[in-house]
Amino acid sequence: MKTPQILHKLLIICGPTASGKSDLALRLARELDAEIINADSMQVYRGLDIGTAKPTPEQRAEIPHHLIDIVDPDELFSAADFAGAADDAIQDIIARGKRVIVVGGTGLYIRALLKGLVDSPSGAGEIRAALQEEAGRFGNAAMLEKLRLVDPELAAGLHPNNLVRIIRALEVQQLTGIPLSRYQKEHSFSARRYDTLQIGISVERVELYRRIEQRVERMLAEGLLDEVRGLLAAGFGPDLKAMRSIGYKESTAHILGEQTLEETICLIKRDTRHYAKRQLTWFKADPDIIWFEYPEKFANILQHVIEFFERREA
Numbered sequence: 001m002k003t004p005q006i007l008h009k010l011l012i013i014c015g016p017t018a019s020g021k022s023d024l025a026l027r028l029a030r031e032l033d034a035e036i037i038n039a040d041s042m043q044v045y046r047g048l049d050i051g052t053a054k055p056t057p058e059q060r061a062e063i064p065h066h067l068i069d070i071v072d073p074d075e076l077f078s079a080a081d082f083a084g085a086a087d088d089a090i091q092d093i094i095a096r097g098k099r100v101i102v103v104g105g106t107g108l109y110i111r112a113l114l115k116g117l118v119d120s121p122s123g124a125g126e127i128r129a130a131l132q133e134e135a136g137r138f139g140n141a142a143m144l145e146k147l148r149l150v151d152p153e154l155a156a157g158l159h160p161n162n163l164v165r166i167i168r169a170l171e172v173q174q175l176t177g178i179p180l181s182r183y184q185k186e187h188s189f190s191a192r193r194y195d196t197l198q199i200g201i202s203v204e205r206v207e208l209y210r211r212i213e214q215r216v217e218r219m220l221a222e223g224l225l226d227e228v229r230g231l232l233a234a235g236f237g238p239d240l241k242a243m244r245s246i247g248y249k250e251s252t253a254h255i256l257g258e259q260t261l262e263e264t265i266c267l268i269k270r271d272t273r274h275y276a277k278r279q280l281t282w283f284k285a286d287p288d289i290i291w292f293e294y295p296e297k298f299a300n301i302l303q304h305v306i307e308f309f310e311r312r313e314a
Helices: 021-032 057-062 079-095 107-115 125-138 140-150 163-176 180-187 205-221 224-233 248-255 261-284 298-310
Strands: 009-014 034-038 099-103 195-202 289-293
Touching: 009 021, 009 107, 009 298, 021 034, 021 057, 021 099, 021 195, 021 298, 034 079, 079 099, 079 107, 107 261, 125 140, 125 163, 140 163, 163 180, 195 298, 205 224, 205 261, 224 248, 248 261, 289 298
Parallel strands: 009 099, 009 195, 034 099, 195 289
Antiparallel strands: none
């Protein structure tokens, strides 16, 4: 009889931005003798500190954090790159007798780590180049509309700013005649790679928006604009993926004289609220996530987590 594979245990903490994920992860790491793996797609970039709400140097000195500050803003870093790097970090942490907490709001990163990625065909370079050139001429919204005509299901879940995924979906459809959404369904993200407990932080909408506004004002007070000026001066242009992220895109526009500071603050708050709504839509669709209010229900969360780590694999 074949010996069943023992899956490593992972605690996943997810939820919308400003919900308190990092604080909860730190508190649990202290209780569990655990280390933290970042699953925020912007915290992987060096130099993007204030606008990504990275843990402080003091927090990182107290509890080891992995996959923070691992690439420069002009380097590409995909969900597949994240999954590979996270696998390595998990092996290292467990080999040292520690527990693992994965925390972040990038749903695709978490999905890639737990269930793998879609096995869709790689594309010919000329097709991708032609699509990128077309996007440059006609704009992101036109490309999303083009995708909607051939893959309405996938297009419905994409924002025009997500040009990388729009082009990838068009590329797959042109190469094969098959919508990328069909590949996603057939793959179904079904492979179980780890034994996981997924906890989502539930925050009432009005309170979440209040926290978002407070966070944006704090970031600006801590020097977000100076941080962006430094990145631009270092040669990291506004067209880079990292520099188009929320907070950096709007700050760059202000620094370049395209909008007032008041307009910039309003736009960062608005875009962050919209992002939080998209995160909630993503995570609420996952039936494996157990939702708790935090910090009100910390004792319940801790009990649930301890029972998970002490439970033997069935």
